[in-house]
Amino acid sequence: MQSISLVSLLRKHRGLAFGLFAMLAAGQVSANGAIGDHVNDLKGHLGQYSEEVNWLVSKYDEVVDTYEKQGKKAANSNVMVEYWEEVDFHSAIETNYVPVYANIWQGIFGVKQAIDADAPIAKVREEQTKLNQALWQALGAVKLASQYQEKGLLAKVQTTEAEPTSMPETLEDIKHRLDRVVAKYAEQLPEAATSIVHDTYLHRFEGVEGALIEQDAALVEDLEKDFNVTLPQALDGKSSVDDVRKVVESMQVKLDKAKSLLEEAEKKRKDVF
Secondary structure (H helix, E strand, O other), rough: OOOHHHHHHHHHHHOOOOOOOOOOOOOOOOEEEEEHHHHHHHHHHHHHHHHHHHHHHHHHHHHHHHHHHHOOHHHHHHHHHHHHHHOHHHHHHHHHOOHHHHHHHHHHHHHHHHHHHHHHHHHHEEEEEEEHHHHHHHHHHHHHHHHHHHHOOOOOOOOOOOOOHHHHHHHHHHHHHHHHHHHHOOOOOOHHHHHHHHHHHHHOOOHHHHHHHHHOOOHHHHHHHHHHHOOOOOOOOOOHHHHHHHHHHHHHHHHHHHHHHOOOOOOOHHHHO
């Protein structure tokens, strides 16, 4: 049976995927080094992932409880990042659902920054609720992925980056890379996010823009501005993660249009010959 992308499956099962738009990020290396083999046997590790999510929720609750009772110094909000990077579930969600992965980072820093700013406990609890929701949504998404993986409907996750072999594949790869831009920004790594943008423009978009100009020069000009002005400006460290995500989602809509144009042009070329 032919492997298909998880994004296609999720579009058919939006309810099961909690209404979140997910992109398959196979071919990417985890932020914390090479991914583990467990990501190619999701079902066999669902029990472990569930335990890890429960452990994270519990540990984060301990941090917030400590903050409420003893203040921010005793709470030591830095451990929140350490806890997240400790679990295997970290790479399970990163390799399958980068947008949700970004939501988790956003949630972690939402709680952390609230604690560091001596925010009222009600505000900290509000941010904690968002984080917990992101974690449970991520677990549900991985469970869904495991079902399709078991049926052989998902391609094996690679530990090295595979080069796209066609222009439509290149545009899909660009969309996945843009998801990672949001994730890196959510991790509070704006320089890393900006680096991905520049690298993607130079080594991906420039390779397809010649053919795309023939189809829609204005679209190319618009995307060039996004890559070189709009998105880098949004990554200045002052924008919210939601603002960056909106820029990326707008670019992905344009990239979908570009992909359709190139596929239609290729179809016409084949019809002629």
